[in-house]
Amino acid sequence: MYKCALILAAGKGKRMKSDLPKVLHKVCGKEMVNIVIDTMKKSAINDVNVIIGKGAELVKDATANMEVSYSFQEEQLGTGDAVKSAKEFLKGKKGTVAVFTGDAPLITEASVKSILEFHENGAYEATITTSIIDDPTGYGRIIRNSDNSVKKIVEHKDCSEDELKVKEINAGMYCFNIESLMETLEKLKNDNAQGEYYLTDVVEILESEGKKVGAICVPFEQTLGVNSRVQLSEVGQIMKKRINEFHMENGVTIIDPNNTYIGLDVQIGSDTIIYPGNVLEGNTVIKENCTLYPNSRIDNSTVEKGVVIQSSVILDSHVGENTTVGPYAYIRPESKIGSNARIGDFVEIKKSTIGDNTKVSHLTYIGDAEVGSGCNFGCGTVVVNYDGKVKHKTIIGNNSFIGCNTNLVSPVTVEDNTYIAAGSTITDKVPEGSLAIARARQVVKEGWNKKKGLSK
Secondary structure: OOOEEEEEEOOOOOOHOOOHHHHOEOOEEEEEHHHHHHHHHOOOEEEEEEEEEEHHHHHHHOOOOOOEEEOOOOOOOOOHHHHOOOOOHHHOOOOOEEEEEOOOOHHHHHHHHHHHHHHHHHOOOOOEEEEEEEOOOOOOOEEEOOOOOOEEEEOHHHHOHHHHHHEEEEEEEEEEEEHHHHHHOOOOOOOOOOOOOHHHHHHHHHHHHHOEEEEEEEOOOHHOOOOOOHHHHHHHHHHHHHHHHHHHHHOOOOOOHHHHHOOOOEEEEEOOOOOOOEEEEEOEEOOOOOOOOEEEEEEOEEEEEOOOOOOOEEEOEEEOOOOOEEOEEEEOOOOOOOOOOOOEEEEEEOOEOOOOOOOOEEEEEEEEEEEEOOOOOOOOOEEEEEEEEEEEEEEOOOOOOOOOOEEOOEEEEEEEOEEEEEOOOOOOOEEOOOOEEOOOOOOOOHHHHHHHOOOO
């Protein structure tokens, strides 16, 4: 059966006190609306329509790679009005439409599949997602018929004494038969205090017409929406716990899950050990048997097997097998570090390739360079890649030894099997097998302090 989804994402979210549309605030490194879209796609709902309004262009930009379509809600006149905005998207379609909100990112793939299966197997015209909670104060109650179908949804303020005892609440997520929904949307009225159109009224109209309405219960935690920064934090904590437990169940050791931050799209291989304070973001891939000691940030990078990282930053880069990084190394975007390499303390690599078995042990900057295998960099080496206007490239061959306090003034080439003497400033090509010395000859002037009156 055909399935599609509507994601309600038109609200600004005044309580967030932000210029950013509410659904674009991130949970575990990803926009809430994109988390919901991903969940729909994983649940085999490939036709997804996002209903936008406030900050429409920002939402479009943030979801541009998600392969979705859009409907525009001119004014925020309730959930029913939002769905009415998607009439053009739904026109002529037959099957099931799921309606979810872009600010409730905790719903799981398993729950979405269960809701769809329940709806279709029960041949319901509408299915409401519900939760059971101990204190339902403020929530609309689900009142069921004797056959367990839904009779009505009663708002808290309208509940009778018996209805107040009901602990099953409306979670605000739905499935509808598309044709029934389209017919019923035309019957919605806004004769209420807020002057808004409510999607819950669709359910009541269908029930009053003798149409079959079902309800399926999911864990309350999965239905939590975000309306404030406090709720954003609460949802983030739940998602963080869920992500960390997923990785631990798949063979990753996380020493202190409460202080480890892993993004939704991060992949981690088994037998990797992660110490507290690590932040793994974006499409990062950490392979097997790595050790991440405390306080590193890794974003959109691939770290191969057996790598050890200490208190370092790695951005949009690749680190080869059995390499060690840090402490306090900074690997900037578009860098590729080889296998069995050493990137040591206070080393910065920028847009460079470092070959296998090369050691850059400390206090060195390498930018816009191609470095071969088996090289050794002495302390304080600088690749001088910028002339004030343009970045230039340096090429260093295999098995080269760069002495301490060397400046390599780009563009320059240092060929294989060369030695650079400590303290040199290299501006010209160094041929293969050569020793390059580029410093002034030492001059000693005896008695100079006394002549100048500087002796103490």
